[in-house]
Amino acid sequence: MLKIKNKFDFIFHQDLKNIKVVVGDCKYIGLELKKENFHNINGPNIKRVIFTDGGNAELFNNNSLSVQKLRVYSSVYENKKRLQSFREDLDAIAYTSIRNGEIIYTLETEPNKINLSLDSNDSSIRKGMNRAQISSMFDVARRFLEIKQSSDMCRKFHNSLIVLDGTLKPNYPGEKEILNELYKTAEENDCFVCAVAKTNNLITNKSLPVNYVLEKIAPFEKWYYYPIMQNKNSNHKAEIIMAKLNKSSKFIFRIEIAKHNMNNIGTIIATLKEFSSDFSFPGYPYGLIDADRFARISNDEKNILRLRFLHKLNKEVVNSENNTTAHDILNRIINR
Numbered sequence: 001m002l003k004i005k006n007k008f009d010f011i012f013h014q015d016l017k018n019i020k021v022v023v024g025d026c027k028y029i030g031l032e033l034k035k036e037n038f039h040n041i042n043g044p045n046i047k048r049v050i051f052t053d054g055g056n057a058e059l060f061n062n063n064s065l066s067v068q069k070l071r072v073y074s075s076v077y078e079n080k081k082r083l084q085s086f087r088e089d090l091d092a093i094a095y096t097s098i099r100n101g102e103i104i105y106t107l108e109t110e111p112n113k114i115n116l117s118l119d120s121n122d123s124s125i126r127k128g129m130n131r132a133q134i135s136s137m138f139d140v141a142r143r144f145l146e147i148k149q150s151s152d153m154c155r156k157f158h159n160s161l162i163v164l165d166g167t168l169k170p171n172y173p174g175e176k177e178i179l180n181e182l183y184k185t186a187e188e189n190d191c192f193v194c195a196v197a198k199t200n201n202l203i204t205n206k207s208l209p210v211n212y213v214l215e216k217i218a219p220f221e222k223w224y225y226y227p228i229m230q231n232k233n234s235n236h237k238a239e240i241i242m243a244k245l246n247k248s249s250k251f252i253f254r255i256e257i258a259k260h261n262m263n264n265i266g267t268i269i270a271t272l273k274e275f276s277s278d279f280s281f282p283g284y285p286y287g288l289i290d291a292d293r294f295a296r297i298s299n300d301e302k303n304i305l306r307l308r309f310l311h312k313l314n315k316e317v318v319n320s321e322n323n324t325t326a327h328d329i330l331n332r333i334i335n336r
Helices: 002-012 136-156 176-188 210-217 259-274 286-295 299-308 315-319 322-334
Strands: 028-030 039-040 050-061 066-080 080-100 100-108 117-121 160-166 192-197 223-226 229-231 238-244 253-258
Touching: 002 080, 050 136, 050 286, 050 299, 066 136, 066 286, 066 299, 080 136, 080 286, 100 136, 117 136, 136 160, 136 176, 160 286, 176 192, 176 259, 192 259, 192 322, 210 238, 229 238, 238 259
Parallel strands: 050 160, 160 192
Antiparallel strands: 028 229, 039 223, 050 066, 066 080, 080 100, 100 117, 192 253, 223 238, 238 253
């Protein structure tokens, strides 16, 4: 343990001069961290803000077929008070087919909002060197639904700030096109688009976390930092900002703003700051806490939905799921 402590001491006692961000992706160029890139948070707020998040729960999986309940939720705030909320539940099935010797996953939803097919070895869903599990398709579908619902909200509520959970970087085939539709809709309806990520993996050339360095050199109690890197990824049409939105917060969040909205960066960050005073999670916009809470499908609800679905299947089909649940049974035995 002494050897480990010494390694910590070495890394965290380095000086913070000539320190720059290292991204590890040639499409992004990390910049030197400087005090002059910190900005105090002030300015006018956007009157209407819409927060969107999604959830899902698996009801059946036998490796060749998977059935899940998908949920997407948006809450509309005006002058910091929740005005309306919108929730949509969808049933979804993913199934396998063989195409030229390759395993293909196809996902369909009811109502028909998402229909997509991906190779099980697609790098965007694969785990390490192994082909992806069929349940990975629902993560893609949930993400697409969140973006599509944000576009719908922008059409219904002009002049709004749209806030997504996560980033604005397209990670899945077809996601770029759905994001582009959101940006187009936002421009047509005078909306702003941003996303807040709870985690980030940015580090520096001295192996220190970016969040740690920013906290050490920040000249203000609450602030946003920009620019932190050059984004040369033509598919990723957003700028990346780091921000501490509440002086009591222990967290610094990665915020992304659509490039066409960067002229309003101060207003967008100031608006997020106004939503970041919840005592349970200071510094994180409580509209996203609200959206997460109502988008989630609880274990109790999942169990009820699963039992209702399994009741409709014959015994042989239900038993085909057993090979995927053995690990869960062992966990229950060990954790009694």
